[in-house]
Amino acid sequence: MKEKLKQFMIGRYGVDQLGLAIFTTTFIVAILGLFTRSIILTVLTIALLVLFYYRSLSKNLYKRQQENFKFIRFYTPIQKQLNIYKKRFKERKTYKYFKCNHCHQTLRVPRGKGKICITCPKCKQELHKRS
Ligand SMILES: [Zn+2]
Structure with missing residues (x-):
């Protein structure tokens, strides 16, 4: 059985980043469909699954790579951008973030220092903020 599957998958594309994204989206849509009992979400889930398997089993490697x-x-x-938000969320108790009024540079300062004067490293503009 395992050998047959190996033989079947030879020359086929498999799963890549786009495939994983489609699969994750399918999973999320399927769960939403379960809670809302929406026929549209059910159809969308099936369509996404078909797309996922179509891409994974495709033999047109060049086209799948271009899509990826x-x-x-x-x-x-x-x-x-998501990684930046994740980092800020992790550091939310130790650092506070401000934007420079002049050049919109993001400035990170330690929390709990009271009222401080922040000098923008990019444009040397001064900001007075509570940290
Ligand atoms: Zn600035």
Whole structure:
């Protein structure tokens, strides 16, 4: 059985980052569909599953790779922004973030220091804030 599956998968694309994103989206949509009992979400879940399997079992490797590159190009800036939010959330008890009024540079200062004068490292503008 395992050998048959191996033989079947030879020359097929498999799962990549886009495939994982489709699968994750399918999972989320399926759970939402369970709670809302929406027929649209059920149809969408099935469509996403079909797309996931179509891409995974496809033998047109070049086209699947191009789709994956497009997805990565689209998703990388979003992922960077999400990582910034994640980092800020982790540090929310030790640091406070401000934006420079002049150049919009993000400034990080330690919390609990009272009223402080912050000098922007980029444009040297001074801000008076409570940390
Ligand atoms: Zn500035």
